[in-house]
Amino acid sequence: MVRIGYTMMTEQAGPRELVGHVVGAERAGFDFSVISDHSFPWLEAQGHAPYAWSVLGAAAQATSRIPLMTYVTCPTFRYHPAVIAQKAATMQLLSQGRFRLGLGSGENLNEHIVGAGWPAAHVRLDMLEEAVGIIRALFTGRYVSHHGTHFDVENAKLWDRPDDPPLIGIAVSGDRSCEIAGRYGDLLIATEPKQELLTAFGEYGGSGKPRIGQLPVCYDPDRDAAVARAHDQFRWALGGWKVNAELPGPAAFAQASQRTRPEDVADSIPCGDDVDAFVDAVRPYAEAGFTEIALIQIGGGQQECFLDWSEAKLLPALGEL
Template structure:
C-alpha cells in the first residue's frame, strides 16, 4: 500500500499548504492529495484557500511528489470545462504527476453559487455528464454538447498534456460505484469497506486502483491529541449522507454538539503510539485499497507530524 499525505485546505493557509507539500515530499510520503473547499467544516478549522492555486504552487515547489484532488466537484462552483482546463494545466506544471479526483460534492461548498442543492440522484447524473465532458476535452479537439445539465459550445484545451490526468471518482454506494466503474480510472473512498470496491470492480473497475483516506491526530500528549481531534473533527461522525447535505459551519457545529472526545478517539488514532496508527491503517489494506492518504488533524501540528512520520510512522507502515 502506498501511503499519502493530505493537504487539508480547511485547516491551513495557502503558503503553509505549499510548505507542507514540500515537507511531505522530504518525509518520503508516496503521494499527496488536496481537499477542494470553499468553506471549512467548522469555524475552528478557520481556512479555505483555493485548492487549484495551491496545486499550481505545489507542483512547482516539489519535484517528485504525485498530486491529486480529493475531491473536486465539477458540477456547481465549477463548470466541467473549467475543471478540465485546470486539471490539464496542473498536469503540465507537475510534469505528469497529477490525478483528478472528482465527486458529487457537498452543499457546504457548492451552495455559494446559489443554484440550489438537488437530490443525490440528480447530483450523480450531473457528475456522470461532467466526467464525460472532461474526458472528451482530454481527448483533444473541439467539444460541443447539449446535455441535460450542461451546455458546451466549441470548447477546446489548447495546452493539453500527454498523457492527460487519470480520473478518480468518489464512491459511497451502488450508484456511485457503478458510475466510477464505468467512467473512472480509480476509485476514491473514505471508509474501509470491501463491498464498495467489489461493486466498483464489478462495474468495470477490476484492476484499477482504489485510494482511501484516514484522519489521524499525532501529538506526544495523547490527551491534547484527543482534545484537538474533537475540536477539529467532530463533524466527521455524521457520515457522508449527512455531511453532503448541511449548508454551513453552523449546521456541522450543531450536528456534532453531542459528539464526545472519546467518540472521536474511537475512529481517529490519537497520540504517538505507532501501533495505534498501524492498527487504524490495516482495515484499508485488508479491504483491498492500494493507496491511503493520511490527514493529520490540526493545522499547526503539520511540521511535527511530518517529522514524526518520517522517523517512525512511515517505516512502520511499510512493514505491512
Template sequence: MMHIGYTMMTEQAGPRELVEHVVEAERTGFDFSVISDHSFPWLDEQGHAPYAWSVLGAAAQATSRIPLMSFVTCPTFRYHPAVVAQKAATLQLLSEGRFRLGLGSGENLNEHIVGDGWPSARVRLDMLDEAAEIIHALFTGEYVTRHGRHFQVADARLWDVPETPPPIGIAVSGPRSCELAGRRGDLVIATEPERALLDAFDAHGGAGKPRIGQLPICYGSDREAAVSRAHEQFRWALGGWRLNAELPLPSGFTAATERTRPEDVADSIPCGDDVDAVVDAVRPFAEAGFTDLALVQIGGAHQMPFLRWAETTLLPALRASLPGRSP
C-alpha cells in the same frame, strides 16, 4: 503494495503553509499527496479555505517527485466541467505528469455559494456522470460540443493538452456511484474501508484500477491534548457522508455535533503517538484491497511535528507491517 499519502487539508491551513507542508511531505518520503477543494471549513474552529487549485499550481512548482491529486473536486456547481478540464490539464503540464483528478458529487457546504440550490443525490450523480464525460472528451484536445440535461458546451477545446491526460478518480459511497466510477473512472476514491464498495467498482469495470482511501489521525506527544484537538476540529467526520453532504454551513455541523464527546472522536480517530494504533487503523484498508491511503494529520499548526514523526517512526512502521511492503 499500499502507497501512503499525505493530505493537504485546506480547511485547516493557509495557502503558503499548505505548500510548505507538501514540500516537507515529499522530503519525508510520502508516496503521494492529495488536497481538499473547499469553499468553507467544516467547522469554524478549522478556520481556513484557500483556493485549492492555486495551491496545487504552487505545489507543482515547489516539488519535483510527489504526485498531486484533487481529493475531491465537484465539477458540477462552483465549477463548470469544461473549466475543470482546463485546470486539470494545466496541472498535469505544470507537474510534468504527476497529477490525478479526483471528482465527486460534492457537498452543500461548498457548492451552495453559487445559489443554484442543492438537488437530490440521484440528480447530483447524473450531473457528475455528464461532467466526467465532458472532461474525458476535452482531454483529447479536440473541439467538443454537448447539449446535455445539465451542461451546455459549445465549441470548447483545450489548447494545452498533456501527452498523458490526468487519470480521473471518482468518489463513491454506494452502488450507483460505484457503477459510475467503474464506467467513467481510472481509479476509485472512498473514505471507509468497505470491501463491498470496491467489489461493486470492480463489477462495473474497475478491476485492476487503483483504489484510494483516506484516514484522519491526530499525532501528538500529549494524547489528551491530541484527543481535544481532534474533537475540536474533526468531530464533524463522525456524521457520515449522508449527513455531511447536506449541511450548508459550518454552524450546521456545530449544531449536529454538539453532543459528540471527545471520547467518541478518540474511538474513531487514532490520537497521540502510539504508532501501533495507526498501523491498526490502516490495516483494514489494506485488507479491503485499497492500493493507496492518504493520511490526514489534524491541526494546521501540527503538521511539521507530525511529518518528523512520520519520517522516523510512522512510515517505517507502516512499510514493515503492510502487505507487499518492505522496510
C-alpha cells in the same frame, strides 16, 4: 505494497502553509499527496478555505517527485466541467505528469455559494456522470460541443494539453457512484474501508484499477492534547457522508456534532504517538483491498512535527503493510 499519502487539508491551513507542508511530505518520504477543495471549513475552529487550484500550482513548482491529486473536486456547481478540464490539463503540464483528477458529487457546504440549489443525490450523480464525459472529451484535444441534460458546452477546446491526460478518480459511497467510477473512472476514491464498495467497483469495470482511501489521524506526544484537538476540529466527520453532504455550513456541522464527546472521536481517530494504534487504523483499508491510503493530520499547526515523526517512525511501520 500499499502506498501512503499525505493530505493538504485546505480547511485547516492557509495557502503558503499548505505548500510548505507538501514540501515537507515529499522530504519525509510520503508516496503521494492529495488536497481538499473547499469554499468553507467544516467547523469554524478549522478556520481556512484557500483556493485549492492555486495551491496545487504552487505545490507543483515547489516539489519535484510527489504526485498531486484533488480529493476531491466537484465539477458540477462551483466549476463547470469544461473549466475543470482546463485546470486539470494545466496542472498535468505544470507538474510534469504528476497530477490526478479526483472528482465527486460534492457537498452542500461548498457548492451552495453559487446559489444553484442543492438537488437530490441521484440528480447530483447524474450530473457527475455527464460532467466526466465532457472532461474526457476535452482531454482528447478536439473541439467539443455538448448539449445535455445538465450542461452545455459550445465549441470548446484545450489548447495546452498534455500528451498523457490526468487519470480520473471518482469518489464513491454507494452502488450508483460505484457504477460511475467503474465505467468512467481510472481509480476509486473512498473515505471508508468498506469491502462492498470495492466489490461493486470491480463488478462495474474497475477490476485492477487503483483504489484510494483516506483517514484522519491526530499525532501529538500528549495524547490528551491530541484527543482535544481532534474533537475540536474533526468531530463533524463522525456524522457520515449521507449527512455531511447535505449540511449547509459550519454552524450546521457544529450543531449536528454538539453531542459528540471527545471519547467518541478518540474511538474513531487514532490520537497520540502510539505507532501501533496508527498502523491498526490503516490496516482495515489495506485488508479491504485499497492500494493507496492518504492520511489527514488534524491541526494546521501540527504538520511539521507529524511529518518528522512520520519519517522517523510511522512510514517505516506502515511499510510493513
